[in-house]
Amino acid sequence: MTDYGSFVLMLHSHLPFYRKAGMWPFGEENLYDCMVETYIPLLNALNELREEGIKAGITVGLTPILTEQLADEYLQEGFIKFVKGRIAVIDEDVERYPDPQVPHSEHLGFLAGYYKHFYTQILENFTVKYQKNLVQAFKELQDDGCIEITTSGATHGFLPLLGTDESIQAQIKVGVESYKRHFGRAPKGIWLPECAYRPAQEHADPETGKPTLRPAIEAFLCEHGLKHFFTEYHAIEGSATSDIRRDFGVYRDIQYIPLPNRGETGLTTHEAYWLKDYPVAVIGRNNRASFQVWSAAHGYPGDGLYREFHRKDANSGMKYWRLTSKDAELGDKMLYDPLLAQNQTKMHADHFVSLVHDILKEQSQKTGEPSLVMVSFDTELYGHWWFEGTTWLKHVIKMLHGCEGVSVETSSQYLENHPPQQAIELPESTWGQGGHYWVWHNQHTAWMWPVIHQSEVRMRKLVQQFANESDPLKVEVLNQALRELLLLQSSDWPFLVTTFQAKDYAVERFEKHVEFFNELCEMMETGKIDTQKLAASEDVDNPFPNLDYRWFNNSNSLPPASITSTLQTV
Numbered sequence: 001m002t003d004y005g006s007f008v009l010m011l012h013s014h015l016p017f018y019r020k021a022g023m024w025p026f027g028e029e030n031l032y033d034c035m036v037e038t039y040i041p042l043l044n045a046l047n048e049l050r051e052e053g054i055k056a057g058i059t060v061g062l063t064p065i066l067t068e069q070l071a072d073e074y075l076q077e078g079f080i081k082f083v084k085g086r087i088a089v090i091d092e093d094v095e096r097y098p099d100p101q102v103p104h105s106e107h108l109g110f111l112a113g114y115y116k117h118f119y120t121q122i123l124e125n126f127t128v129k130y131q132k133n134l135v136q137a138f139k140e141l142q143d144d145g146c147i148e149i150t151t152s153g154a155t156h157g158f159l160p161l162l163g164t165d166e167s168i169q170a171q172i173k174v175g176v177e178s179y180k181r182h183f184g185r186a187p188k189g190i191w192l193p194e195c196a197y198r199p200a201q202e203h204a205d206p207e208t209g210k211p212t213l214r215p216a217i218e219a220f221l222c223e224h225g226l227k228h229f230f231t232e233y234h235a236i237e238g239s240a241t242s243d244i245r246r247d248f249g250v251y252r253d254i255q256y257i258p259l260p261n262r263g264e265t266g267l268t269t270h271e272a273y274w275l276k277d278y279p280v281a282v283i284g285r286n287n288r289a290s291f292q293v294w295s296a297a298h299g300y301p302g303d304g305l306y307r308e309f310h311r312k313d314a315n316s317g318m319k320y321w322r323l324t325s326k327d328a329e330l331g332d333k334m335l336y337d338p339l340l341a342q343n344q345t346k347m348h349a350d351h352f353v354s355l356v357h358d359i360l361k362e363q364s365q366k367t368g369e370p371s372l373v374m375v376s377f378d379t380e381l382y383g384h385w386w387f388e389g390t391t392w393l394k395h396v397i398k399m400l401h402g403c404e405g406v407s408v409e410t411s412s413q414y415l416e417n418h419p420p421q422q423a424i425e426l427p428e429s430t431w432g433q434g435g436h437y438w439v440w441h442n443q444h445t446a447w448m449w450p451v452i453h454q455s456e457v458r459m460r461k462l463v464q465q466f467a468n469e470s471d472p473l474k475v476e477v478l479n480q481a482l483r484e485l486l487l488l489q490s491s492d493w494p495f496l497v498t499t500f501q502a503k504d505y506a507v508e509r510f511e512k513h514v515e516f517f518n519e520l521c522e523m524m525e526t527g528k529i530d531t532q533k534l535a536a537s538e539d540v541d542n543p544f545p546n547l548d549y550r551w552f553n554n555s556n557s558l559p560p561a562s563i564t565s566t567l568q569t570v
Helices: 028-051 064-070 073-096 105-129 134-143 165-183 217-223 233-237 287-294 338-367 389-401 411-417 448-465 472-488 492-499 503-526 531-540
Strands: 005-013 058-062 147-152 189-191 201-204 211-214 228-231 273-275 281-284 371-378 406-408 422-424
Touching (some): 028 064, 028 134, 058 189, 064 165, 073 105, 134 147, 338 371, 371 411, 389 406, 448 492, 448 503, 503 531
Parallel strands (some): 005 058, 273 422
Antiparallel strands (some): 201 211, 273 281
């Protein structure tokens, strides 16, 4: 039987911590919109495939901070209220259309009815089918072998720019423990926040200023039992250009200093690799296949038949228009036709499956060995940004399972069936502009990092001072302090500042977490615990209920180099 190779799909699901931190235009509403348009439709698609006898075999990353929010009772009830509110405003459109004073109002009436059915069905899915617990629904799919769920840093902290090893330990440790609590097993894989990686390197300690050799990121992963992670293609293949970035997002006046060109390495993303010193594998994104989705100019989501994201009805806020063309102004957009859009997903799915098949066949024939195509996408692209994306995804998975010569595998299944044969060293890298750190550390965000580093040092001193604390109230304060530190470390805040998507909101959120953190630290430093301020922090910022402040430590027990040292290193 022909075996051209394996297809691995990685969906990275992440949103910032929105709980009790605003509603619109930034805050809980963004979470609820993604639940409506992405997470529930994705669960529906995966369950429908299972009912058809197809175990999807994809990898779904759920960041710990997103998982905590999906499992939060306050947010679950907030979601129900939100959807009912949407249905109420849609009902007004159902009553308003058709209106002889409004052009094409009959079609607008049809679309209002379409949305009422959609939201009503989503509400029933959430309350009845999934019993308000989307995390449990994902768990059941994993337990049944349909998907693999990976973890991430606790709050999506940008690991290479954190000032202390204790912070990296805590981000990963909390992420792993949260995963165990929700999914009843240990994770095998991790999505590094922002695909941000750094090798072992010398770094000045933020407390002492003394240079110290800090371990590579994979050393921390290995310590916590994580077997693999994902990276961008350029980190493996190298590049003839320093202008590496996905073609989406808005970057305003970044003082961008291009890195020296890193020459092509001769390696490809058609196989996985060990890291040089630790038994941790890395899988690289296939740029050619991913381009069909990521490219703003040429990707499927830009097709004129698909729903327009930005134009909304002035009364209800519903999106009744289609993209029409890349050059059309918002006011010139044509009305959306769900049937035409859904039919288009089949054509685009067929094209994508053919592309994956051809890439694998071409590479396999070239090397004489089965090949690999791994593509990774933000889960929220499907449904939320690209409304029809979840339908496209279902078609792709179903078609690939019937595609000759192609095996659909989760990341762990692929590594078990095709263990890496080479060990490599990776450079500093991210998915962002230039393939480096500039999106998160530039002239707009540089002020945030000293605050983060000072907070890390303050937490370190408290953990050392109260290492054996037994007073329940003091332990509660210390745990909440670590919780606030993790939240202020989120990479979302500098990212939103850089992109200007929500600069003021991001600064406000960052500074509020810093304020809470400093108040809690001061309580421990002075011995004067303000229970009202403690309660105020806990009321808003409550993720990771099993968190232990002692997890913020540098264990100095990083495992030694293992079997990879016997492999060929490239």
